[in-house]
Amino acid sequence: xxxxxxxxxxxxxxxxxxxxxxxxxxxxxxxxxxxxxxxxxxxxxxxxxxxxxxxxxxxxxxxxxxxxxxxxxxxxxxxxxxxxxxxxxxxxxxxxxxxxxxxxxxxxxxxxxxxxxxxxxxxxxxxxxxxxxxxxxxxxxxxxxxxxxxxxxxxxxxxxxxxxxxxxxxxxxxxxxxxxxxx
Numbered sequence: 001x002x003x004x005x006x007x008x009x010x011x012x013x014x015x016x017x018x019x020x021x022x023x024x025x026x027x028x029x030x031x032x033x034x035x036x037x038x039x040x041x042x043x044x045x046x047x048x049x050x051x052x053x054x055x056x057x058x059x060x061x062x063x064x065x066x067x068x069x070x071x072x073x074x075x076x077x078x079x080x081x082x083x084x085x086x087x088x089x090x091x092x093x094x095x096x097x098x099x100x101x102x103x104x105x106x107x108x109x110x111x112x113x114x115x116x117x118x119x120x121x122x123x124x125x126x127x128x129x130x131x132x133x134x135x136x137x138x139x140x141x142x143x144x145x146x147x148x149x150x151x152x153x154x155x156x157x158x159x160x161x162x163x164x165x166x167x168x169x170x171x172x173x174x175x176x177x178x179x180x181x182x183x
Contacts (some may be wrong), residue, residue, distance in 0.1 A: 006032040007022060044122040050093045051080040051169055053100060053177045054130040062101055065147040076149060077170035089126045098132055099140035101148055105130035111176045114169060127173045
């Protein structure tokens with residue numbers, strides 16, 4: 001019987017593929033019961049990412065509609081982006097707001113940290129609630145302007161039914177913020 005708290009031993013790690021955005025590592029593992037396996041994972045930058053739920057006022061969410069290459073369509077979601085080297089998560093959140101929706105926030109509240117496909121990818125994302133917004137703009141890295149969409153918070157159930165609002169992290173962020181705001 002294996003010890004469920006004992007992590008497998010990594011015997012070897014090697015990069016087996018890479019692109020401009022991703023690297024894939026192969027891990028040679030030995031589990032506590034002696035079983036040996038090879039796993040592959042996408043190697044992350046280690047810096048993490050942020051997603052921000054901006055509130056224009058107490059009743060209005062701000063979302064963006066942007067092109068998503070993975071599904072080759074436009075998706076509605078919350079502003080997000082990678083944490084740059086040397087940045088704290090809060091700084092990245094405010095920078096992404098300024099780049100994507102042309103607002104900054106005087107009140108950022110960290111809500112949670114979520115992971116995307118932890119079996120294959122070390123991708124951590126800090127979720128923030130942004131309140132007390134003010135007009136501010138930074139140049140972004142998007143190839144086209146993002147569509148800014150205002151949404152009444154009270155109508156969140158209709159948002160969940162939107163065909164283009166289906167990214168799990170955006171849905172999780174919405175539900176976490178609703179839970180926080182409702183006390």
